[in-house]
Amino acid sequence: MSIPIFSFIFAMWILIIIGGGLMVVFIGPLSFSGYGNFDPLINSGVKVLIAMILIFIWVVALLKIKNWIFRKTTTQ
């Protein structure tokens, strides 16, 4: 049973690296201006929204990978 778990850990590691890359690519360069005092709030709000969407996609991907890796073992 250990090998599927090692595979799952490895898959999570890859997903973390890709997810981190997406965070840097999408969230990093974001900057809104022209709203006066609300600029930091709007910047953070949009970043939070994008981060939440990315985390949701990350969790869904992880669930799919988990089911794919463990399906064989759990049905045995």
Place this chain on the structure above:
Amino acid sequence: MEQLIIPAIIAITVAFFSVYGLTPFVIRALEKRNITVVDANKKEKTMVARPGGLSIIIGIELSLIILYIFFPISEILAVLLTTFFAFIVGLIDDKKTMGGWFKPLALAFCAAPILLLGAYDSNLAFPLFGTVQIPLLYMALVVFMIPIMGNTINSIDVLNGVASGFITIASFALSICLFILQNYEIGIVSLCLAFSSLAFYKYHKFPSKVFPGDSGAITFGVFYGGIAIIGGVEVIAAIAILPAIINSFLFLSSVKKIVEHRQIKNPTSHTDDWKLQSTSENHAPITLVRLLIAKKPLSEKQIGYEIFKLAIFSGILAIITSFMMGVTI
């Protein structure tokens, strides 16, 4: 670098020997007062002292105080206070089982010293791609990370020696990562955790003489999370404890709500030769242990070693990641 060696040796020695020396006294004091629990995975009814968190927190706090005397930086003070508050939360939970939401909420407040002392860098560093600056979002991350780390380590405290052995491996890996990233002071702080958990493992390993309890396991987890934040190695720290994160992930994705772990159905049962096997109960949660014994029953000791192998694998991935931090594509 040279000036760090003596404080490091003193702090590490205090961390190790205070836990190593104090734990037998804590065990005797608990046994004398009948503060023991049944070890559920032993054939003969065995009573084990619980919680042993007191010796852990004394060892950790003493070593941190020594380090703070040598390096009076807010990061060490912040993690010292956060870990102490987390210990209190764990101790309350040891004395009186609280609801599923008590610990996450109470531990979120424990993150206050890190935020108030500004002991964090709001740049979140990722391997290969560089950093992203998220000032407000990072503050929320700190508030979430402390309870998550505390509960993640607490949730793998299910078998003899697993929590302390696991955090020993993870914190040694994290120390190596911090040294690779040339963050020496925080690397030494991480070594204090590694040596204090190693000392506790001596008494917690199979067959356990003491259980850390919520106070001990949460202290380990929150201290580890605090190091990740003050060291700016959040991603690396998460990678080093991936088996524990998987355990929480599998649990939450099967139970679909936050509950106190003592309130759930046991995902394992015993064979005639007292090995652990996966339960046939459909509504029992999926956990890391249940996956490890899905194919064939294993003894408690064998499962512990399987978890340690996973921890070493994650630790190696964390070290590879720390080398990747210096590379940008």
